[in-house]
Amino acid sequence: xxxxxxxxxPWMDEDLDDLRSMARTFFEKESIPNxxxxxxxxQVDREYWDAAGAAGLLCISIPEEYGGGGGTFAxxxxxxxxxxxxxxxxxGNSVHSTIxxxxxxxxxxxxxxxxxxxxxxxxxxxxxxxxxxxxxxSDLQSLKTSAKLDGDHYVVNGSKTFITNGSHxxxxxxxxxxxxxxxxxxxxxxxxxxxxxxFERGRVLEKLGMHGQDTRELFFSDMxxxxxxxxxxxxxxxxxxxxQQLPQExxxxxxxxxxVAEVAVELTFQYAKDRKAFGKELLKFQNTRFVLAECxxxxxxxxxxxxxxxxxxxxxxxxxxxxSMAKYFSTDKQVEIIDRCLQVFGGYGYMTEYPIARMYxxxxxxxxxxxxxxxxxxxxxxxx
Numbered sequence: 001x002x003x004x005x006x007x008x009x010p011w012m013d014e015d016l017d018d019l020r021s022m023a024r025t026f027f028e029k030e031s032i033p034n035x036x037x038x039x040x041x042x043q044v045d046r047e048y049w050d051a052a053g054a055a056g057l058l059c060i061s062i063p064e065e066y067g068g069g070g071g072t073f074a075x076x077x078x079x080x081x082x083x084x085x086x087x088x089x090x091x092g093n094s095v096h097s098t099i100x101x102x103x104x105x106x107x108x109x110x111x112x113x114x115x116x117x118x119x120x121x122x123x124x125x126x127x128x129x130x131x132x133x134x135x136x137x138s139d140l141q142s143l144k145t146s147a148k149l150d151g152d153h154y155v156v157n158g159s160k161t162f163i164t165n166g167s168h169x170x171x172x173x174x175x176x177x178x179x180x181x182x183x184x185x186x187x188x189x190x191x192x193x194x195x196x197x198x199f200e201r202g203r204v205l206e207k208l209g210m211h212g213q214d215t216r217e218l219f220f221s222d223m224x225x226x227x228x229x230x231x232x233x234x235x236x237x238x239x240x241x242x243x244q245q246l247p248q249e250x251x252x253x254x255x256x257x258x259x260v261a262e263v264a265v266e267l268t269f270q271y272a273k274d275r276k277a278f279g280k281e282l283l284k285f286q287n288t289r290f291v292l293a294e295c296x297x298x299x300x301x302x303x304x305x306x307x308x309x310x311x312x313x314x315x316x317x318x319x320x321x322x323x324s325m326a327k328y329f330s331t332d333k334q335v336e337i338i339d340r341c342l343q344v345f346g347g348y349g350y351m352t353e354y355p356i357a358r359m360y361x362x363x364x365x366x367x368x369x370x371x372x373x374x375x376x377x378x379x380x381x382x383x384x
Contacts, residue, residue, distance in 0.1 A: 007300065009307045011074050011314060019060075019071075020078050026055050027086035038090045038212030042204050043167050046126075048091065053123030058093065059101045066105070067118030073098070073248065073313050077255045084259040087355050089362040090212025092128075092165040096120065098252045099245065100127030103173055103188065107232040107241055112190070116171060128169035130160035130218055131242075138375045140175070140242060141183045145220065147176035153224040154178070154189055156198070159217065162369070166201060166216030169193060173231065174220075175238055183239030188231035191223070198223030209361030246371065247323035251309055253370045254323075257330035258306045260359060261299040261337045267356055268292060268341035288344055295337045302330045321383040328376035331366035338363050 030051050038044050052058050060075045062068025069075060076098045083091060101120050104113055119125040136142040145158025156176055163169070172191045179185030193199055202217030232241065269292055272282040282288045309326040312318040338360050342349035349356050367373045 007303065009303070009310070011307065011310050012078075016074055016078050019075060020082060022055070023057060023079050023082035024085065026052070026057060027082055027088055031083070031086050031088040031091065035088060035090065035212060040211075042211060043214035044090050044092075044212060046168055049123035049126055049168065051123075052091075052093065053121060058123055059097050059117065059121040061098070062101050062105055062117055062121060066113050067121035068101070069121075073251070074310065076252065077310060080252055080255050081259040084256050085263060087263075087358070089210045089358070090214075092126075092213060094252045094256070095129060095164045096127045099249050100129050100171070100173055102248065103129070103231060103241065103245060104190075106245070107188070107237075109233060112229075112231070116190070120171070125170040126165055126168040127171045127173070128163055128165040129173045129175075130163050131175045132160060132162045134159060134161050138372050140186070140239065141181075143175055143177060143186060145174065145176050147174075147178050147187065147189055147225070149178075149227070150224075152227050154227060154230070156189065156191075156220045156223040156225055159202075159219045161202075161217045162205065163216055163218050165214050166218060167204065167214040172218070175242070178235045184236050186238035186242075187235045188238045188241060189225050190229040190231055191225055192229070196223060208364060209358065210365065243320070247318050247320050248313065250323045250327035250370050250376075251306075251313055251318065253366060254306045254309065254326035254330040257327075257334040257363075257366055258299070258302045260363065261295075261302055261330070261334045264334075264338045264341045264356060264359055265292065265295045265299050268295070268344050271356075272344055282344065291340055291344060295340055298333050298337055302333045306330055319383075321380050324371070324376040324379045327370060328367075328373040328380070331363075332373060334366055335363045 030048060056069055057079050060069035060071045060079060061073055064070040080094055101117060104116055116125060120127055131140065133143055133145060145156065145160065147154040147156045170193055172193060174189050174191055176187055176189050177185050178187040191199065198221045200219040202219055205215045207215060272288050272292065275282045306326050309318055309322055312322060342356050342360050345354060345356055348354050351357055
């Protein structure tokens with residue numbers, strides 16, 4: 001059973017169908033055979049980025065003039081869905097392509113865009129964004145990492161944590177404090193990490209799930225970044241820039257949540273069909289059938305909300321509150337659906353050799369990053 005076969009997202013078209021087929025082939029060949037090894041080494045292979053770039057899956061929504069695929073957010077969504085279908089929770093492409101590349105596209109100078117985006121599209125450069133600090137998460141206005149002007153460089157001191165792509169990142173957008181307190185004092189600096197004095201990658205973080213995803217702490221000690229790497233060319237713009245880009249970040253999280261919830265139901269249906277208890281298939285027990293019926297319905301509800309927001313985003317009309325609704329609702333339901341599906345597997349659901357167990361562990365953080373779901377509710381409530 002495939003939930004997606006009974007429903008087609010209204011934003012899909014033939015071009016996206018072709019992309020889906022190509023992306024599925026790529027992940028089946030390049031990702032699925034390596035996922036266990038990546039989990040053990042706590043990062044994907046660096047060559048995987050090059051392979052994704054060669055396949056045209058990186059920066060697919062960046063204009064062709066900057067080396068990208070010339071597509072839209074719908075193209076990014078299809079790639080994300082196929083990554084989720086393959087059970088790949090290690091590849092940090094959503095951060096690289098839908099977040100970092102778009103900060104550069106929207107706020108970078110022409111020189112910055114020409115210098116960085118084509119190399120991000122090929123995989124030569126891996127992108128990361130460093131917002132969260134040990135003492136500040138969703139409260140961006142409390143960030144303390146400082147950048148002080150010294151001639152034609154900024155001198156950066158501080159630390160960041162929970163940084164996706166932290167090991168492989170060649171290009172890191174860092175939220176720094178160039179002014180006084182609050183959001184008005186924040187700026188975005190782009191660090192090119194190769195041979196960068198004062199830059200240190202901290203420990204690889206031990207996470208509950210997403211074991212193959214490259215996540216680290218970062219430290220900056222008198223790290224010097226050229227003033228030409230100030231994103232937007234003007235200090236104090238970061239808070240506005242972040243607020244403008246966060247809806248897309250939250251929507252790509254919702255896209256992933258919707259797809260993973262569907263995959264969980266599909267896996268559970270197949271298991272219940274194959275597994276027998278008390279002399280008959282699990283699927284023939286009314287409780288199992290009702291659980292699957294409820295989970296399939298909730299997954300469809302998530303899908304339709306996310307699809308609505310994708311359409312709004314493609315029109316340029318997605319507001320922050322709607323993106324927050326999609327992020328909060330989809331990730332809450334993702335966790336709930338996977339939990340109920342895992343129960344159908346019984347003891348096997350708790351064994352990490354089964355995908356449902358890995359999905360359960362990896363899903364939990366979806367309610368936290370990109371802004372906690374409590375923050376999402378607060379943002380929604382302010383618009384009522």
